[in-house]
Amino acid sequence: MKLVAALFTTALVTLGSWASASPMGLSPEGQKASAPDIAVNSKGDIAVLWVDRSPQDKPADGAHHHDRHLAVTDVYVSISKDGGNTFSAPTKVNASSGAVWGQQVSRPRIVGTPNGTWHVAYSANDIHPKFNKTLLTTHYTRSVDGGRSFESPKRLSSVTDQDMSDVIHGGFASAAAFGTMASAPDGSVHVYWIDTRHMKPDSDSGALYGSASGDDGKTFTTDKQVIATGVCPCCQLTAVANSKSEIIMGSRRVEKDSFRPATVMTLSRSDDVAHERQSIGGAPWQINGCPLKPTVVALHDSKVFAASHSGGEATPGVIFSVSNDEGNSFKPRGIVHPSAAVSDAPAIAINKSLVLLAWHAKVGTAPRRVFYRYYNLDGDPLGEVKELESSPGVSQFPIIAVRPDGNFQLLWQQADRIWSTTLAAQ
Amino acid sequence: MKALRRLLVCGFVLLCAPPLAAETPAKPVNAAEFKSALVSARGKVVVLNLWATWCVPCLREVPDLLTVTNEVNASGVVLIGVAIDDPSPGASEVERFRKKYFPDFFTYARQGPEMDELASVIDPAWNEVVPTTYLIDRSGKVVRRIQGKKSAQEFRKMIKEML
Numbered sequence: 001m002k003l004v005a006a007l008f009t010t011a012l013v014t015l016g017s018w019a020s021a022s023p024m025g026l027s028p029e030g031q032k033a034s035a036p037d038i039a040v041n042s043k044g045d046i047a048v049l050w051v052d053r054s055p056q057d058k059p060a061d062g063a064h065h066h067d068r069h070l071a072v073t074d075v076y077v078s079i080s081k082d083g084g085n086t087f088s089a090p091t092k093v094n095a096s097s098g099a100v101w102g103q104q105v106s107r108p109r110i111v112g113t114p115n116g117t118w119h120v121a122y123s124a125n126d127i128h129p130k131f132n133k134t135l136l137t138t139h140y141t142r143s144v145d146g147g148r149s150f151e152s153p154k155r156l157s158s159v160t161d162q163d164m165s166d167v168i169h170g171g172f173a174s175a176a177a178f179g180t181m182a183s184a185p186d187g188s189v190h191v192y193w194i195d196t197r198h199m200k201p202d203s204d205s206g207a208l209y210g211s212a213s214g215d216d217g218k219t220f221t222t223d224k225q226v227i228a229t230g231v232c233p234c235c236q237l238t239a240v241a242n243s244k245s246e247i248i249m250g251s252r253r254v255e256k257d258s259f260r261p262a263t264v265m266t267l268s269r270s271d272d273v274a275h276e277r278q279s280i281g282g283a284p285w286q287i288n289g290c291p292l293k294p295t296v297v298a299l300h301d302s303k304v305f306a307a308s309h310s311g312g313e314a315t316p317g318v319i320f321s322v323s324n325d326e327g328n329s330f331k332p333r334g335i336v337h338p339s340a341a342v343s344d345a346p347a348i349a350i351n352k353s354l355v356l357l358a359w360h361a362k363v364g365t366a367p368r369r370v371f372y373r374y375y376n377l378d379g380d381p382l383g384e385v386k387e388l389e390s391s392p393g394v395s396q397f398p399i400i401a402v403r404p405d406g407n408f409q410l411l412w413q414q415a416d417r418i419w420s421t422t423l424a425a426q
Numbered sequence: 427m428k429a430l431r432r433l434l435v436c437g438f439v440l441l442c443a444p445p446l447a448a449e450t451p452a453k454p455v456n457a458a459e460f461k462s463a464l465v466s467a468r469g470k471v472v473v474l475n476l477w478a479t480w481c482v483p484c485l486r487e488v489p490d491l492l493t494v495t496n497e498v499n500a501s502g503v504v505l506i507g508v509a510i511d512d513p514s515p516g517a518s519e520v521e522r523f524r525k526k527y528f529p530d531f532f533t534y535a536r537q538g539p540e541m542d543e544l545a546s547v548i549d550p551a552w553n554e555v556v557p558t559t560y561l562i563d564r565s566g567k568v569v570r571r572i573q574g575k576k577s578a579q580e581f582r583k584m585i586k587e588m589l
Contacts, residue, residue, distance in 0.1 A: 289483045289484070344554065
């Protein structure tokens with residue numbers, strides 16, 4: 001009886017640590033968690049994902065330890081089956097410790113499909129069979145048991161035929177990273193990444209490649225080049241599917257004289273470019289460097305909402321832009337946080353009538369903190385910019401999704417943990 | 427004689443002390459140490475370059491920066507690098523890279539988890555773009571922030587304007 005009581009108490013304590021009132025810590029103490037992602041499936045289950053940097057300095061088996069920039073992280077997933085009120089104990093996605101090349105600017109991604117499958121894409125290392133050098137490749141795995149376990153990963157990016165290890169990537173023969181993933185209403189799963197397999201040594205731009213599955217992740221198409229050049233090689237892609245199962249993708253374009261506008265484009269169901277990349281507007285940003293800035297997108301009927309950091313503005317920060325014609329043209333709404341010294345890392349989610357935009361910013365002498373603001377479906381602000389209530393210190397890299405109850409689930413990184421809270425749909 | 431010896435010793439220490447020494451291994455520092463190093467560099471024009479081993483434009487830019495700052499070294503111009511790579515024990519990744527490609531490049535490496543840890547010492551509003559180069563005058567004041575790779579000619583002009 002004592003044993004039962006002890007077990008019951010332990011269970012309550014364990015549950016309590018996950019079921020506490022918001023904000024709640026999702027990643028365990030002791031991990032070095034970062035780079036959160038979130039997905040909601042049509043059943044209303046919520047999956048959260050993060051990268052754990054704890055295995056650092058222990059490269060995955062098979063990697064060349066003399067190389068640089070090796071994968072040294074793990075990915076964890078935790079599931080909520082009650083609309084975001086409680087989350088399961090985290091499951092480690094990768095079987096081999098330290099196998100994932102994941103960080104805030106090249107985050108592993110997670111999406112769900114209607115039958116409950118969770119899909120995860122991330123970058124990892126392989127060894128080139130001919131050059132015997134390390135590659136950075138894009139991998140995929142799925143869970144068909146509600147996030148309790150994940151299948152052996154499959155590599156989606158083909159092995160390069162070019163050795164660029166002496167030019168870029170600190171030892172990699174080529175790289176397929178900074179990727180994204182989307183699930184479409186027709187059940188297809190699409191994975192994209194930025195690829196440097198044919199990048200010229202003096203070039204500043206990568207190519208966009210993708211691979212898709214029509215059988216819930218069981219098999220994937222051979223990877224396909226979607227855009228040959230002109231893709232910022234270090235600005236993570238983002239993608240969502242519209243009601244026609246087309247993909248709306250955010251990326252940064254490399255233009256003549258090093259202008260790098262944030263852009264949005266539409267891909268057909270077969271991953272052909274249906275509408276060329278359109279700039280989301282704002283002041284031109286001329287930068288021959290590594291911006292490391294994604295362009296995030298969210299959809300509502302024919303409206304496309306986009307946000308991205310721009311260094312071209314008088315005060316560098318996040319710009320917000322709205323398209324009323326499925327992304328064919330954009331009307332920029334300006335800097336979202338003009339009083340901040342700098343703002344970055346935007347995230348957008350939309351419920352039936354509200355747009356929630358979150359970002360991190362530095363105001364005055366304060367450390368980086370997470371801020372948010374609501375907008376209507378025309379992109380007009382509702383209320384003021386608000387700072388997220390969280391512990392003192394640095395809070396950063398917000399990610400948002402709409403909960404089944406219509407409220408917003410917001411994740412962020414605070415010190416070495418991932419936290420979650422609920423923001424009411426006002 | 428004692429005074430002369432003391433002067434010689436002081437001179438030797440100054441010559442060996444960063445940030446002036448060439449072929450010095452990349453040193454991981456925290457914000458306080460970095461701030462102290464910049465204070466020590468007052469009296470010189472500092473060209474402070476934020477770079478990363480994974481940033482191709484940075485790697486193309488560093489040789490030009492070395493050339494230009496060497497040209498005006500006698501005028502009291504020093505080049506200091508700050509590698510923003512994820513920290514690793516002993517800055518081993520950064521150091522391997524520095525040693526292989528730019529052995530004369532004096533650079534610090536970040537020690538803490540935040541990418542902006544060191545940059546915030548001089549520019550709290552840094553937007554985490556590399557390369558970013560700051561021109562700092564002899565009083566320690568940042569007079570210019572330059573983002574993106576620039577040519578040797580562009581750097582030469584901007585630095586000479588400060589002399």
